[in-house]
Amino acid sequence: MQVENTHAATNVPHHHDGHHGHERHWLLSWLMTTDHKRIGIMYLWTSFIFFLIGGAMTFVIRAQLMSHQNTLVSPDFYNQMMTMHATVMIFLAIIPAITGFGNLALPLHLGARDVAFPRLNALGFWLVPAGGLVVCSSFFLGGASENGWTAYPPLASNQYSPGLGVDLWIFGLHLLGTSSITGGLNFIVTIFNMRAPGLTLHKMSLFSWSWLVTSWLQVIATPVLAGAITMLLFDRNLGTSFFRPENGGDPILFQHLFWFYSHPAVYIMILPVFGIVSQVVPAFSKKRIFGYLPIAYSSVAIGFFGLLVWAHHMFATGLSPWFLTIFMLITMAIAVPTGIKIFSWIATMWGGIVDFTTPMLFCIGFIAFFTIGGLSGIMQSAIPFDIQVSGTYFIVAHIHYVLFAGSVMGLYAGLYYWLPKMSGRMYSERLGQAHFWLTTIFMNFAFFPMHYLGLQGMPRRVAYYAPQFEQVNYWISISVFILGTAQLLVIANLIYTLKWGKKVENDPWNHHPDTRTFEWEISSPPPHYNFETLPVVR
Amino acid sequence: MSAHSHHDTTPGSAVAAGAVDPHVLEHEIASIFPLFTSFGTGLFLLGCAANWNSIAWGKGAIVLGLVVMIAAMTGWWTELVRDNKLDETTLIGTPEAARKGLHVGFGFFIGSEVMFFAAFFAYYFYARAIAPTWPPENFHLPWAPALINTALLVTSGFFYMIGEHRVANHQPKGITLFWMSLALVFGFVFLGIQVIEWADLMHEGFTITDGAIGTSFYLLTGFHGLHVIIGAIFITVVTFRIAFNHFTPTKHFAMTAAGWYWHFVDVVWIGLVVVLYLYDYFRDMVGWSKPVAHAMSQFLV
Numbered sequence: 001m002q003v004e005n006t007h008a009a010t011n012v013p014h015h016h017d018g019h020h021g022h023e024r025h026w027l028l029s030w031l032m033t034t035d036h037k038r039i040g041i042m043y044l045w046t047s048f049i050f051f052l053i054g055g056a057m058t059f060v061i062r063a064q065l066m067s068h069q070n071t072l073v074s075p076d077f078y079n080q081m082m083t084m085h086a087t088v089m090i091f092l093a094i095i096p097a098i099t100g101f102g103n104l105a106l107p108l109h110l111g112a113r114d115v116a117f118p119r120l121n122a123l124g125f126w127l128v129p130a131g132g133l134v135v136c137s138s139f140f141l142g143g144a145s146e147n148g149w150t151a152y153p154p155l156a157s158n159q160y161s162p163g164l165g166v167d168l169w170i171f172g173l174h175l176l177g178t179s180s181i182t183g184g185l186n187f188i189v190t191i192f193n194m195r196a197p198g199l200t201l202h203k204m205s206l207f208s209w210s211w212l213v214t215s216w217l218q219v220i221a222t223p224v225l226a227g228a229i230t231m232l233l234f235d236r237n238l239g240t241s242f243f244r245p246e247n248g249g250d251p252i253l254f255q256h257l258f259w260f261y262s263h264p265a266v267y268i269m270i271l272p273v274f275g276i277v278s279q280v281v282p283a284f285s286k287k288r289i290f291g292y293l294p295i296a297y298s299s300v301a302i303g304f305f306g307l308l309v310w311a312h313h314m315f316a317t318g319l320s321p322w323f324l325t326i327f328m329l330i331t332m333a334i335a336v337p338t339g340i341k342i343f344s345w346i347a348t349m350w351g352g353i354v355d356f357t358t359p360m361l362f363c364i365g366f367i368a369f370f371t372i373g374g375l376s377g378i379m380q381s382a383i384p385f386d387i388q389v390s391g392t393y394f395i396v397a398h399i400h401y402v403l404f405a406g407s408v409m410g411l412y413a414g415l416y417y418w419l420p421k422m423s424g425r426m427y428s429e430r431l432g433q434a435h436f437w438l439t440t441i442f443m444n445f446a447f448f449p450m451h452y453l454g455l456q457g458m459p460r461r462v463a464y465y466a467p468q469f470e471q472v473n474y475w476i477s478i479s480v481f482i483l484g485t486a487q488l489l490v491i492a493n494l495i496y497t498l499k500w501g502k503k504v505e506n507d508p509w510n511h512h513p514d515t516r517t518f519e520w521e522i523s524s525p526p527p528h529y530n531f532e533t534l535p536v537v538r
Numbered sequence: 539m540s541a542h543s544h545h546d547t548t549p550g551s552a553v554a555a556g557a558v559d560p561h562v563l564e565h566e567i568a569s570i571f572p573l574f575t576s577f578g579t580g581l582f583l584l585g586c587a588a589n590w591n592s593i594a595w596g597k598g599a600i601v602l603g604l605v606v607m608i609a610a611m612t613g614w615w616t617e618l619v620r621d622n623k624l625d626e627t628t629l630i631g632t633p634e635a636a637r638k639g640l641h642v643g644f645g646f647f648i649g650s651e652v653m654f655f656a657a658f659f660a661y662y663f664y665a666r667a668i669a670p671t672w673p674p675e676n677f678h679l680p681w682a683p684a685l686i687n688t689a690l691l692v693t694s695g696f697f698y699m700i701g702e703h704r705v706a707n708h709q710p711k712g713i714t715l716f717w718m719s720l721a722l723v724f725g726f727v728f729l730g731i732q733v734i735e736w737a738d739l740m741h742e743g744f745t746i747t748d749g750a751i752g753t754s755f756y757l758l759t760g761f762h763g764l765h766v767i768i769g770a771i772f773i774t775v776v777t778f779r780i781a782f783n784h785f786t787p788t789k790h791f792a793m794t795a796a797g798w799y800w801h802f803v804d805v806v807w808i809g810l811v812v813v814l815y816l817y818d819y820f821r822d823m824v825g826w827s828k829p830v831a832h833a834m835s836q837f838l839v
Contacts, residue, residue: 032569033568034566034567034568034572035566113629114567114630116643117639117640117643118630119569119617123572123576126572126573126577127576130576130580133580141593142591167591171583175576175583181650185647188646189639189642189643189646193638194631194635219646219649220649220650222653223650223651223654224653224656228657231658237590239746240753240756240757241749241750241753247749249665249753250665253665257661529564
């Protein structure tokens with residue numbers, strides 16, 4: 001029925017090349033494009049390539065950890081691997097992927113024909129491969145950074161980490177941070193300025209709400225990271241003393257500035273995913289979202305408090321207890337808005353006609369297992385507990401439950417949800433479900449035992465460990481190999497979709513009218529201008 | 539309709555609002571310059587890192603990267619000026635809507651710049667809070683150049699406002715160009731005095747490597763100076779565009795933006811003068827400064 005109900009783009013003549021009137025070589029048309037959908041697709045491909053590169057690094061890491069004094073790789077190379085795994089996954093896989101979905105869906109959700117600044121949007125995208133090349137070129141120029149993705153001085157100083165690795169890491173992050181700021185700017189203005197007539201803030205999709213908060217965080221917090229790493233760069237190369245205590249500086253300051261960005265960064269990596277889940281859960285429950293306004297404003301609360309909790313990463317640094325207590329309490333308070341979302345999603349499914357397709361399965365997996373990461377986060381927010389688990393595998397377990405069970409699973413939900421819209425073809429449900437089950441099972445086999453290892457005191461970021469942990473580590477490694485290999489099913493499914501996938505109409509998911517955003521009312525894939533006449537909301 | 543349902547998509551809710559000329563739908567804003575800007579900048583930074591680590595090709599990469607960057611930026615700005623001249627409705631809306639977006643966007647851009655400076659100011663307050671004595675014994679920054687520079691920058695901002703007012707009121711451009719040139723000249727004199735001050739201080743042996751005070755002084759004034767240079771380039775472009783009659787009383791966003799940027803640079807400078815120069819002179823006159831400094835050091839350490 002939805003097809004008959006559409007009003008946008010039904011009478012639009014179809015364009016075979018789908019983007020512009022005059023002819024341009026297809027490669028050049030991609031290199032020069034400012035179409036938000038094409039840029040979104042380029043973001044997604046780039047992030048998926050880096051996801052595979054970062055995944056390959058885990059194979060090296062886990063192969064080394066299969067026995068307690070393995071000589072497979074040198075400790076130096078191990079450190080490069082664990083540093084670059086985190087850097088690549090955070091800055092080159094997850095953040096570009098969320099930005100990719102933002103580019104694809106946000107203008108469509110707002111009823112706009114493009115983002116506010118199309119050229120700036122293209123710049124934001126091209127800075128990602130440029131930044132990725134700068135960061136990764138360090139492997140061929142004497143070795144990558146070995147400082148962990150946090151690059152704390154004094155370890156990251158030129159005294160302890162000489163060479164190009166850290167400098168290139170810093171410059172790469174400058175480029176990626178600039179990409180993030182330009183993307184955030186663009187989305188803020190798009191949301192404030194380009195909503196369809198009648199689409200007030202309280203009527204726009206929850207995905208748009210999540211991006212509104214995320215883009216503010218990007219604009220506010222990312223420049224502070226730029227400042228912090230610039231200071232580190234100057235300490236390394238110009239003889240300044242920002243973080244050198246012997247000369248009036250303080251390495252603790254780096255941690256303050258670094259986490260002022262990097263804590264909000266975890267919300268930058270999760271809020272848009274909350275947004276995806278808030279679209280997919282009602283879509284496949286055939287039911288209006290439960291608690292629209294509470295979900296929208298809990299994102300605002302998470303964003304606001306997220307800027308005020310950075311020092312919970314510094315509980316073990318000996319800062320004054322009353323200072324840290326404030327951070328402990330605000331951190332615990334963030335569980336409330338997050339809980340509001342979790343319960344709202346569950347209440348949305350409650351009484352709905354739940355359709356267990358791949359995107360919905362990934363959402364349910366997200367809700368179940370992200371919650372484990374959320375709960376271990378509350379555990380760590382308690383100072384006495386955190387001091388015990390600081391620097392152990394408990395932290396590794398937590399971060400992978402929030403970033404893999406959270407961000408990555410939610411992003412997969414988005415991928416399967418929007419793949420028919422992007423490609424005009426339906427993916428293989430069988431391959432999709434196989435991907436879901438393998439991912440869910442082996443993700444838990446891989447990351448859950450890390451809680452135990454951490455509580456037993458196994459330090460993270462070290463190539464060797466005590467012999468009693470060997471058996472658990474061995475099975476974690478096997479699980480990671482299966483988990484990593486299972487991700488190749490995505491490539492198989494993409495090939496299937498593009499080659500053999502069934503062609504789809506405007507709305508292959510048969511959205512309930514209360515859950516149907518504008519992209520499902522136009523063709524799949526949409527024409528490059530999205531809407532012939534702008535949709536009007538009454 | 540309930541606020542909770544997203545979109546009323548019943549048939550007939552779409553009216554002709556927002557309907558545009560079909561050729562607008564066909565036209566894509568395509569540009570190769572974002573790509574070249576990105577990779578040019580990447581090459582430039584790669585060169586910097588290589589050069590600092592004594593790798594021979596570093597300098598070549600810096601030069602090549604800069605050439606690509608400058609060429610790409612020039613191309614990009616040329617496209618923007620061309621689009622501005624066409625002044626037509628595009629996929630992002632009418633020229634009026636697009637200009638409104640530019641205002642909001644440029645405001646947020648300045649906000650992000652404020653946060654970048656905030657990191658360096660945070661360092662400054664932190665460093666002085668943990669220092670045993672601040673400023674170090676027998677250390678005084680000469681305040682005369684700072685005050686002259688403050689006067690120059692504020693006056694330059696004032697001249698710029700006159701220019702902007704004249705453009706907004708469609709007054710003869712000859713005199714407008716005079717005020718704009720004056721604004722620009724004052725900006726350059728500011729930079730000149732800054733360079734002389736740096737040279738003098740370095741001559742006296744005060745350098746960037748002189749502990750927290752050297753780091754804060756050179757980095758705060760240096761990053762500010764960099765922003766003055768960017769602002770001056772921006773004003774130069776705007777002045778030429780006035781000369782070429784690009785602006786009308788209602789359409790002169792570039793002028794507004796450059797003005798905002800110039801005033802932002804001005805405000806940062808005043809904050810910088812207060813904390814770097816004036817505060818220490820008046821510190822002893824202000825009774826509360828010592829307990830506050832003490833409390834801050836307790837808080838941080």
